[in-house]
Amino acid sequence: MCLILIAHGAHSDFPLVIAANRDEYYQRPTARAAFWQDLPHILAGRDLECMGTWLGVTRAGRFAALTNFRDPRERKSDAPSRGQLVSDFLASDQEPREYLGDVAIEAPRYNGFNLLAGDIDGVFYLSSRTGSVQQLSPGIHGLSNHLLDTPWPKVELGKRRLQAALEGEFGAEALLNLLHDREPAAESELPDTGIGAEMERVLSPALIVSPKYGTRASTAVIFGVDGSVSFAERTILPGGNIGPTVSLHFSLER
Numbered sequence: 001m002c003l004i005l006i007a008h009g010a011h012s013d014f015p016l017v018i019a020a021n022r023d024e025y026y027q028r029p030t031a032r033a034a035f036w037q038d039l040p041h042i043l044a045g046r047d048l049e050c051m052g053t054w055l056g057v058t059r060a061g062r063f064a065a066l067t068n069f070r071d072p073r074e075r076k077s078d079a080p081s082r083g084q085l086v087s088d089f090l091a092s093d094q095e096p097r098e099y100l101g102d103v104a105i106e107a108p109r110y111n112g113f114n115l116l117a118g119d120i121d122g123v124f125y126l127s128s129r130t131g132s133v134q135q136l137s138p139g140i141h142g143l144s145n146h147l148l149d150t151p152w153p154k155v156e157l158g159k160r161r162l163q164a165a166l167e168g169e170f171g172a173e174a175l176l177n178l179l180h181d182r183e184p185a186a187e188s189e190l191p192d193t194g195i196g197a198e199m200e201r202v203l204s205p206a207l208i209v210s211p212k213y214g215t216r217a218s219t220a221v222i223f224g225v226d227g228s229v230s231f232a233e234r235t236i237l238p239g240g241n242i243g244p245t246v247s248l249h250f251s252l253e254r
Contacts, residue, residue: 002145002215003179003206004055004065004116005158008123009138011166015120016223019162019175020065022054023208024216026238033219033233033246042090043231043248045217052083055219056090057231061119061252063221064089069112069129070145070193079111089117100126100133107131114143120223140166145203146191153185154206172232172247175220181206182240209240227252 002023008016022045024030029048036042044056055065064086089099096117103115107128115126116136123136125148134148140162141148142155149155161178168174185204190197208214215236222230229250235243 002067004143005162007140008136010140013225014222018221019179020055020219021179021215022217025213039091047083050081050083052081052087058090059253062090064117067114067143068145071112072194076111082110082113085115096124097133100124104131152191153189172220172230176218176234179206179218
């Protein structure tokens with residue numbers, strides 16, 4: 001996943017709101033979002049290659065999501081799948097800060113990652129590049145393939161659009177739509193992560209389209225103060241075509 005926008009404590013009725021895009025190679029097999037048969041309290045899409053996930057929630061209100069940290073110079077060919085870091089948190093009852101602290105110890109085994117974990121009471125963040133766990137301050141945050149709130153163009157644009165959505169009549173559909181910007185960033189605004197200017201440009205929009213790699217899914221999650229959860233995942237097909245949307249609603253089981 002390459003873009004996560006999160007509003008924590010920024011709306012009186014919705015204490016936690018997430019809008020996120022997952023970017024991946026089209027050939028990697030994936031299951032659409034559903035409650036898992038083997039772990040029925042987890043709601044998430046699933047990577048069928050390594051059986052982890054990039055974003056998910058539980059019936060008890062736990063949430064976790066992951067992005068890769070882009071640095072091709074430090075890529076390990078034998079590293080374990082980072083998606084297991086998300087599913088392991090969702091499957092456990094360990095406190096988020098404690099869990100991320102344990103992950104920080106094991107982080108050197110993995111390729112670079114950013115991991116968010118928490119619930120409506122608090123969201124915590126770990127980057128494998130820093131090794132330190134921090135609690136998100138109330139407000140709107142954005143995460144792509146660098147550190148939290150690094151001002152990449154799609155992160156800054158996404159945060160502004162999420163703020164605008166929160167100020168109006170919003171729902172899952174509005175959150176999904178704000179993730180679909182396809183306009184590349186200006187050349188002067190492109191980051192330099194070691195992949196060359198042309199690929200930086202291809203990867204700069206919120207919704208990525210290229211021959212072999214692109215945005216595969218957009219996800220919106222809204223936690224209400226009344227204990228309700230709205231979860232929507234929209235499939236993005238090769239070429240950037242919009243596919244079906246899975247919409248699920250449930251009440252938290254405390």
